[in-house]
Amino acid sequence: MKIKVINPNTTASMTTTIAIAARAVAAVSTEIIPITSRCGAVSIEGHYDEAMSIVGLVDAINEDPVADAYIIACFGDPGLLAAREIAAGPVLGIAEAAMHAASFVATGFSIVTTLERTRIIAEHLVRDYGMEHHCRRVRATDIPVLELDNPESNARNLILAECEHAIVEDGSGAIVLGCAGMADLNSFLEDRLGVPVIDGVTAAVKFAEALVSLGLRTSKRGDLAYPLHKPYKGTLSDYAPQGRMTARMASKQC
Numbered sequence: 733m734k735i736k737v738i739n740p741n742t743t744a745s746m747t748t749t750i751a752i753a754a755r756a757v758a759a760v761s762t763e764i765i766p767i768t769s770r771c772g773a774v775s776i777e778g779h780y781d782e783a784m785s786i787v788g789l790v791d792a793i794n795e796d797p798v799a800d801a802y803i804i805a806c807f808g809d810p811g812l813l814a815a816r817e818i819a820a821g822p823v824l825g826i827a828e829a830a831m832h833a834a835s836f837v838a839t840g841f842s843i844v845t846t847l848e849r850t851r852i853i854a855e856h857l858v859r860d861y862g863m864e865h866h867c868r869r870v871r872a873t874d875i876p877v878l879e880l881d882n883p884e885s886n887a888r889n890l891i892l893a894e895c896e897h898a899i900v901e902d903g904s905g906a907i908v909l910g911c912a913g914m915a916d917l918n919s920f921l922e923d924r925l926g927v928p929v930i931d932g933v934t935a936a937v938k939f940a941e942a943l944v945s946l947g948l949r950t951s952k953r954g955d956l957a958y959p960l961h962k963p964y965k966g967t968l969s970d971y972a973p974q975g976r977m978t979a980r981m982a983s984k985q986c
């Protein structure tokens with residue numbers, strides 16, 4: 733099966749980190765197709781960055797080849813429901829996947845993320861996903877997303893320290909990593925913390941494989957039906973829904 737793993741920010745080196753993590757857990761028969769968004773912010777750290785990332789995400793879903801499943805590799809899960817509207821196969825957000833995985837292996841988990849503002853966004857997601865009973869606390873490290881990619885930064889030690897606080901102070905039995913750029917930290921952290929550490933990229937790959945193997949696709953009944961055919965005006969006119977076939981959208985990428 734083919735799984736597109738879409739980094740909705742425009743930093744290719746982060747996509748490389750994400751792709752390595754995804755391929756490390758994928759089945760031999762799974763082809764991971766990593767995609768870096770062609771337009772938008774270099775890192776996604778707020779509501780505006782998220783909103784602006786959705787056009788690039790739509791392009792990535794629509795471009796060839798068609799995949800069996802899609803993963804939005806950003807912890808805000810930007811555009812998740814819009815992506816489900818346009819895709820036939822399952823679409824998973826890494827925050828959603830990680831929280832569900834954590835809820836299977838611990839009665840309480842903490843999320844350790846980047847900036848204070850993304851901490852608040854993650855709290856919204858906890859509520860949206862009905863995870864309030866499982867998530868004990870969302871913690872920020874004040875590390876900008878691109879610093880995770882900088883080998884000179886002290887990011888991994890700061891994240892380790894915050895995870896240690898989470899285990900002791902929150903009484904959490906598992907840690908959810910709150911950024912796709914942390915996808916390479918799993919074993920470093922797990923070796924030192926002694927609790928399950930869940931990165932959403934790898935969790936989403938395994939859930940996507942399971943859903944595809946079960947023959948499950950995105951429901952096209954109700955609000956996840958393909959978008960209604962209608963004109964769009966201005967700079968988004970090329971993104972007007974064409975019904976099921978989105979070839980025109982695919983040929984007019986941002």
Ligand code: 2AL
Pocket residue numbers: 741774775776777805806807808845846847850877910911912913
């Ligand atoms: C993210 C992420 O996963 N990628 C990105 O650019 N921003 N999320 C975050 N919470 O920092």
